[in-house]
Amino acid sequence: xxxxxxxxxxKLPAKAEAVIGAVGTTAYGVTAAAPAxxxxxxxEVPISGWLINILSAADLRIAAGALxxxxxxxxxxxxxxxxxxxxxxxxE
Numbered sequence: 312x313x314x315x316x317x318x319x320x321x322k323l324p325a326k327a328e329a330v331i332g333a334v335g336t337t338a339y340g341v342t343a344a345a346p347a348x349x350x351x352x353x354x355e356v357p358i359s360g361w362l363i364n365i366l367s368a369a370d371l372r373i374a375a376g377a378l379x380x381x382x383x384x385x386x387x388x389x390x391x392x393x394x395x396x397x398x399x400x401x402x403e
Contacts, residue, residue, distance in 0.1 A: 325392035332386025339382060381385035 321328070342349045346368040 316384050321388075322398055325389050325396055327389075329386055329389030329393055332382050332384070332389050335382030336386055339375045339378040343379055346371040346375065 323331070349371070
């Protein structure tokens, strides 16, 4: 499933891939750093609040930490593609 997600993101422009990765990394980084506060915020949203409230703070922190790594890899790949495209355009 992760490979399919990477394939989908590879079809996007490099800037979009880098932005999606950076936003995801930031969002899940906040969730990993302060899971109890995130649970309080999402408690008002019916479906998201219900799903998050069944996880303990430790489970939420572990899951968010894994997603930080995934989105960080996406952001890194997007930045790498962006730099290689700019470098290739500069050589011409």
